[in-house]
Amino acid sequence: MSTEALQWFKSTYSGSEGGQCLxxxxxxxxxxIRDSKNNPAEDGPTLHLTxxxxAAFTASLG
Incomplete structure (x- = not known):
């Protein structure tokens, strides 16, 4: 699947100024998962996880 066809969203913890957001x-x-600084039209690097x-990654953060 092309990453252009996906519906991307930022975390509610991300600020509106841009910068370091996923x-x-x-x-x-x-x-x-991608870095918000990458231009979506360029189809920059994307991490793909099951x-x-x-779930294991986000559980380890808390």
Whole structure:
């Protein structure tokens, strides 16, 4: 799936000034993560994780 077709969103913890933000998009089997500074039209680097891996990662942050 092209990352252009995904619906990306920023965390509610991200400020409106830009800077160091991540954007996330989900599909049933994959969590897609990218740096918000990358131009979406350029289809910059994207990290792809399974939902289980994403859940383990976010659980480790708390």
């Amino acid at each position: 954007e996330v998009a989900t599909t049933p089997h994959t969590i897609h 939902p289980a891996t994403w």
